[in-house]
Amino acid sequence: MGQPIVRLQDVTKRIGGRTLIDKLTLDVPSGEVFGFLGPNGAGKTTTIRMMVGLMSITSGDILIDGHSISNQFEKAIRHVGAIVENPEMYKYMSGYQNLIHFARMIPGITSHRVREVVALVGLEGRIHDKVKTYSLGMRQRLGVAQAILHKPKLLILDEPTNGLDPAGIRELRDYLRNMARQEGVAVFVSSHLLSEMELMCDRVAIIQNGRLIDVRSIQGTDKSAVIARIIFEVDRPENALEVLAASGLAGISEGAGMVAVEGDKAFAAQVNELFVKGGIKVYGIRADIKSLEDQFLEMTGGEGIG
Ligand SMILES: Nc1ncnc2c1ncn2[C@@H]1O[C@H](COP(=O)(O)OP(=O)(O)OP(=O)(O)O)[C@@H](O)[C@H]1O
Ligand SMILES: [Mg+2]
Numbered sequence: 362m363g364q365p366i367v368r369l370q371d372v373t374k375r376i377g378g379r380t381l382i383d384k385l386t387l388d389v390p391s392g393e394v395f396g397f398l399g400p401n402g403a404g405k406t407t408t409i410r411m412m413v414g415l416m417s418i419t420s421g422d423i424l425i426d427g428h429s430i431s432n433q434f435e436k437a438i439r440h441v442g443a444i445v446e447n448p449e450m451y452k453y454m455s456g457y458q459n460l461i462h463f464a465r466m467i468p469g470i471t472s473h474r475v476r477e478v479v480a481l482v483g484l485e486g487r488i489h490d491k492v493k494t495y496s497l498g499m500r501q502r503l504g505v506a507q508a509i510l511h512k513p514k515l516l517i518l519d520e521p522t523n524g525l526d527p528a529g530i531r532e533l534r535d536y537l538r539n540m541a542r543q544e545g546v547a548v549f550v551s552s553h554l555l556s557e558m559e560l561m562c563d564r565v566a567i568i569q570n571g572r573l574i575d576v577r578s579i580q581g582t583d584k585s586a587v588i589a590r591i592i593f594e595v596d597r598p599e600n601a602l603e604v605l606a607a608s609g610l611a612g613i614s615e616g617a618g619m620v621a622v623e624g625d626k627a628f629a630a631q632v633n634e635l636f637v638k639g640g641i642k643v644y645g646i647r648a649d650i651k652s653l654e655d656q657f658l659e660m661t662g663g664e665g666i667g
Contacts, residue, residue, distance in 0.1 A: 366391045366440070366514045366547040367412070371421035374407055374571070381407050382571040384421065389547045391514060394537055396562035396579075397551040404571040405551040406445075409519050412549070413443045426514055442513035442546075444504045444521065452493040456484060456503045459492060460510065467511050478506040481543065482536050498529035502536070509540065516540065517549045522557045534561035591629045592621045594645040595636060604639035605632070618644075 365388035374382040382404045389395045399405050410416035412423055414430050414437075423430040428437035450459050460479070464470035479488050482502040492500065501521060509516060516537075522530050538561065540546050552558050558565050559579055567575045592615060595601045601620045605612040610632070613621045622632050629646060636643050 365389060365424075366426055367549065368424040369408075369412075369421070370424070372408070372411060372418055372423060373420045374404075374411060374416070375419045380571060382411070385568070385571070385573050386421075387566055387573065387576060389515070389549055391545045391547050392541050393563045394541050394548040394550065394561055396558035396565035397549060397568065398553070398555055398558050398565050399551075399568040400553055403553075403568045405553075405568065406519055407571075408568075409443070409445055409517055409549075409551060412517060413441060413445060414438055415445065439511075440514040441517060442508035442511065442515070443517040443519075444501075444508055445517070445519050450492050450500065450503060450507075453491060455491055456488045456495070456499075456506075459503065460488075460506060463507050464510055470510055474510065474512075478509055481509070481540055482506045483532065496529075497524050498526075498532065501525070501529075501533070505536070505540075509544070509546065512544065513546065515547045515549060519551050520553070521550055522552055522554065530557055530560065537561055589625065589629075590621050590623055590649040591632065592619050592647045592649060593632065593636065593643055594618055594647075595620055596642040596644070600639070601636055601641045604635055604641060607639075608635055610635075621649075 367389045369385050369387050372382055372385040373380065385408060397405055397408070407416065411418050412425075412430065414434055418431055423437075425437040426440045428440075430437045451462070454462070457475070457479070460475050461472070464472075464475055479485055482505050484499065484502050484506065487495065487499060492503065495503065505516070505518070505521075521533060525533060537548050537550065541548050550558075550561065555565070562579050564576060564578050566573055567577075593601065595618060598614055598618055598620050602612045602614060605620075605622070610622065615621050622628065624632075626648075629648065633643060633646060
């Protein structure tokens with residue numbers, strides 16, 4: 362992990378005696394796609410508004426590349442590209458003309474850079490068409506292209522998958538990951554749908570009622586370590602439970618010749634070996650994988666909108 366590009370330190374937001382965000386602390390390093398996940402009303406947009414200086418922070422601080430968004434706003438915001446509300450685009454101009462228009466307002470943006478961002482978001486084929494002919498996903502890519510023109514170190518997107526179809530979400534994932542890899546940008550993206558976050562993020566933070574309840578890795582090694590219920594179909598369930606108990610392991614009788622254990626893949630293999638050695642016939646093994654979605658619902662479930 363690199364240096365954190367954005368650091369939230371005990372960020373708290375209170376409005377009218379209500380605590381909307383409660384001591385939120387997290388770091389995002391460069392090159393990471395970071396998911397900010399929570400049900401409706403959890404405080405995602407509120408946090409993002411504080412990150413881009415659209416809302417004051419009650420207590421705590423947000424550092425962007427080491428600069429406080431409260432005390433060193435100019436220095437901090439220089440490193441940020443964001444789409445919080447719908448970006449303004451001129452519909453009767455082409456995507457390219459829109460980008461050139463924005464590029465003129467930022468010192469030092471070359472036409473080479475404009476072509477570069479167009480390629481990054483994969484809009485080469487349509488960039489000279491008028492924006493009014495763009496699909497929602499294409500408009501969004503154009504918004505991202507505009508947000509990254511000045512080479513920000515941090516790109517913040519509030520619910521970018523809203524309104525996109527599965528193909529659009531897949532494409533968004535691909536170019537966000539490209540951007541993180543090729544430009545070393547940290548991408549901070551909010552969503553209320555875990556299934557989408559799983560596809561595009563390296564790590565996901567889960568917030569509920571303004572509180573951080575979990576941060577976990579998605580990509581890479583962690584995936585295989587997902588805890589599953591592993592169900593063994595055996596000839597003698599009682600003996601199978603004894604074999605487990607003799608090795609200090611817990612099993613649960615599921616009836617109908619089924620015995621369940623909880624663990625990862627390696628554990629399934631280990632239990633299978635114990636059964637075979639213990640003379641238990643194993644007719645079948647089934648992993649009942651608890652998806653991150655299930656875990657998310659378990660963690661946030663039942664409380665409704667905060
Ligand atoms: N300006 C405000 N004044 C008072 N309360 C606010 C204000 N802005 C947001 N809230 C409250 O803060 C809580 C968090 O809202 P926020 O918009 O940050 O949620 P969210 O996670 O973005 O939800 P969604 O998924 O629906 O976009 C909500 O209860 C909301 O009503
Ligand atoms: Mg929101």
